Amino acid sequence: MTVLVFVLAVGAACCLGLGFVLQQSAARHAPLDDFLSPRLLLDLVRVPRWLAGIGLGACGMALGALALGRGEVSLVEPLLATNLLFAMALSRRLTRQALGRQGWGGLLLLAGGVTAFIVAGEPHGGRSGAHPLRHWLIVGVVVGAALLLTVVARRLRLSAGPTLLGLAAGLLYGLQDAFTRITGQRLTADGWFALVSSWQPYAVLALGVTGLVLVQSAFEMAPLRSSLPALTAAQPLAGIVCGVGFLGDRLRTDTVALTWEAAGLAAIVAGIVLLGRHPAMPTGCGPRERVVVSGAWLDEAHEHTGLDERRPRP
Numbered sequence: 001m002t003v004l005v006f007v008l009a010v011g012a013a014c015c016l017g018l019g020f021v022l023q024q025s026a027a028r029h030a031p032l033d034d035f036l037s038p039r040l041l042l043d044l045v046r047v048p049r050w051l052a053g054i055g056l057g058a059c060g061m062a063l064g065a066l067a068l069g070r071g072e073v074s075l076v077e078p079l080l081a082t083n084l085l086f087a088m089a090l091s092r093r094l095t096r097q098a099l100g101r102q103g104w105g106g107l108l109l110l111a112g113g114v115t116a117f118i119v120a121g122e123p124h125g126g127r128s129g130a131h132p133l134r135h136w137l138i139v140g141v142v143v144g145a146a147l148l149l150t151v152v153a154r155r156l157r158l159s160a161g162p163t164l165l166g167l168a169a170g171l172l173y174g175l176q177d178a179f180t181r182i183t184g185q186r187l188t189a190d191g192w193f194a195l196v197s198s199w200q201p202y203a204v205l206a207l208g209v210t211g212l213v214l215v216q217s218a219f220e221m222a223p224l225r226s227s228l229p230a231l232t233a234a235q236p237l238a239g240i241v242c243g244v245g246f247l248g249d250r251l252r253t254d255t256v257a258l259t260w261e262a263a264g265l266a267a268i269v270a271g272i273v274l275l276g277r278h279p280a281m282p283t284g285c286g287p288r289e290r291v292v293v294s295g296a297w298l299d300e301a302h303e304h305t306g307l308d309e310r311r312p313r314p
Contacts, residue, residue: 009071012063177235240265
């Protein structure tokens with residue numbers, strides 16, 4: 001692993017983690033009838049904090065694309081999973097909540113899991129160009145799983161919906177990262193004309209917009225801890241599957257290496273869950289009510305109990 005790939009991937013994770021916190025703090029006040037609708041983005045684009053979060057997310061995606069252009073997906077994806085560490089850092093500053101055993105345990109599990117997977121697996125490039133059937137089978141399974149999770153999330157909107165949407169978005173983002181690598185390779189090898197005449201760049205755009213709608217809908221409905229752990233865990237797993245499945249990434253496959261790779265992935269997921277459910281993560285719930293005045297959003301404090309009392313769009 002080159003130092004440049006490491007710096008780019010960790011820089012991307014930093015921007016993504018900070019951006020997620022800002023996005024959720026704005027999206028939680030969006031109209032409830034915007035759920036799973038592209039109209040949600042049109043409403044959010046008027047909120048400065050959300051725009052700042054999206055700006056950080058765009059920077060993270062750009063840095064991630066540069067990292068993917070120089071390193072294998074199976075190498076970059078675990079590093080991108082550390083975005084939760086940076087989200088935790090900002091959330092901890094906002095809530096002034098100590099890390100405690102849960103926070104330090106999650107941090108060590110996530111960092112240790114990433115290290116174990118990379119050291120044991122030694123991700124490296126191999127012969128690309130998987131059989132088209134395997135290529136499209138993997139793509140179909142990932143997209144189909146994301147679609148199924150979204151359908152179920154619509155039915156379980158107020159309970160497990162945000163978690164399922166986080167999983168669906170993570171799967172799509174992992175697939176998007178794989179297509180981003182293909183796009184970069186095509187640009188380097190064949191130039192701009194070949195790039196714009198191929199379908200992969202448009203798939204990257206479509207997956208990005210779809211994932212964004214899913215993520216913001218999840219952020220709108222529940223606290224960050226309900227969706228971000230699922231998103232952060234699903235993305236590297238989907239990316240690694242795509243990298244090994246049809247991008248030609250290679251991992252060590254001896255018994256010891258496979259054991260450590262599996263243990264590393266398990267530690268990553270466990271660390272993500274612990275950090276994502278840490279008390280420092282914003283709850284997204286509080287004594288607030290959304291009101292609309294001349295098309296602008298205002299948050300008005302009020303005392304209430306029970307569920308979030310946001311009202312549908314007038």
